Amino acid sequence: MGPADQVEGPIVAVDLGGSRIRATIADEGGRLLGRVDRTTPASRGPDAVVDALAKLIWTALAGQPGIDDHDPARVVVAATGPFDPQGTWIDPSNLGPAYHGFPLGRELARRLGRPVLIGLDTHLALLGERRAGVLRGCRDAIYITVSTGVGGAFLVDDRLVVGAHGIAGEIGHLPVAASGPRCGCGGRGHLEALASGPAMAAAATSAARRGRSRPLLERLEARASAGLTGADVTEVAATGDEAATRIVARARTALGRAVTGLVNIVDPTRVVLGGGVVLSDPEPWIDSCRLEVAKGALVTQKAAVEIVAARLGDDAGLIGCLDHDRLGARWSLPDR
């Protein structure tokens, strides 16, 4: 931690997602007050993102009576990493090379004139579910998010597993097959390359173009340049289309196998599944994980692990910002 005694006051909790930025004031009781949001200008690079963040945070602060330029409010941001402990991006594969080495924490602190702490979105989502969601009272848990990527976080003996460099939990790159589609990181057979929304969409696009599925091809043509999404594939599968069903089943089995391996490793009492891909229709994903764990967990205690859907949705990371002291991250302080 930085000089924590200099850092106090209400928290502006911010979620920096790939498509939206959301900000809110978190009061001491853990309530979120006065949310504001806007699109993320991710394609315009990190400077544009910091501008957008700063403006939105000023808006959030302006909406709060009693908080002004001179008050001690501080800012905690849940964002896609990886980051170093000071909030500088390190090779963020989902954002692109322009973001590598960009000191998000320091830049945001400078522009806001306030202390800023950057946390991993997955770590903060787990902490949010622990504070107010399905992990209340649970001491050993795995949190998994399946959306544009696949990420995770671990709670061991009621402590978030932070890792030596603050970036523990990247389960998307767990190998679950010896071969398969190429992952964004370059590897093969990784969970993320089988189960993420873009992975399902890519497999479906390929199947459509090879003439394996008329409904997928029709959907692809209707989407034009935007291309298919994971939700498209799930919807087409629900109509009984064989190719789409196979792709979705492969994704769910991959997740189930990864969860089984993780359950054997971490020995939790609860596994939480979150992220847009799962939460749009959680039950079949949960069922697949339960089936694989029942087959593959080594002992009865592990097979009894509860597998549940995340409860807080997009708010998990914002609520998790209240437990920023459980991260391995350091405050960036503005120059004064």
Added chain:
Amino acid sequence: MGPADQVEGPIVAVDLGGSRIRATIADEGGRLLGRVDRTTPASRGPDAVVDALAKLIWTALAGQPGIDDHDPARVVVAATGPFDPQGTWIDPSNLGPAYHGFPLGRELARRLGRPVLIGLDTHLALLGERRAGVLRGCRDAIYITVSTGVGGAFLVDDRLVVGAHGIAGEIGHLPVAASGPRCGCGGRGHLEALASGPAMAAAATSAARRGRSRPLLERLEARASAGLTGADVTEVAATGDEAATRIVARARTALGRAVTGLVNIVDPTRVVLGGGVVLSDPEPWIDSCRLEVAKGALVTQKAAVEIVAARLGDDAGLIGCLDHDRLGARWSLPDR
């Protein structure tokens, strides 16, 4: 923990392995005094094993001046699990169904009239390396043993990851391939079914019988009913035999891929490889892990993880017994 204030005195540290039982007295400075050992009568069932353990422990105690029937020496056993926290075996797949439900801790405490604590061999080996081996001063680490099975343990922020039921760390059943030889647990594509000594021996036996390798067939016939071992396969591979080389390479790649996934998840600074299969010739195993981690670790910090061979060999578990208070296990007390 049980009533810890009733449990004190010197520690008899015991290693219950598949082929040998070893016992020693550990003094307060952490030295191991007066080792004794004998074969493990594993095939004769758990009662015979407890008998053998009790006799060997009496022998170890008898060799120590100043320790007799009335002194408060207590016993810590490093053994193949899984166990519940009281030291009762739960489905120990490497030992067989006769061991399921056998209360090793309670039975041993009853026969010895002394407090007994049962710990997982992998957990205690990590604690031993942390106390006196290659993990001294390291706070975030992965320990992996490759021998008859494949097991592991994790150190997170200088704490052993125990798990909700005390049985965290079973990395042998991490899926690394979508298919492959059947694992002892029934699964497919598991690390243990590719990288353990018996897994390599089974693949080599099959290759020999299908006429793929004359040197493997000759070795198999020389072994007669004992069958091949992992060491046989490694030795034949070292002569340039193609089939044996492929089997060994597959095992080492599987380990490297699993290590990479674990590095991405746990974010350690050091990975320790132990167990007979690795320690008979550590360098190629370490090289394979370094290669896979360099290819597959997500960020530079993780790629910089040190991969090293265990230093304490068979003594790691015995030395780890001195840190029994870091396990999730409870003392079994004798009825008095």
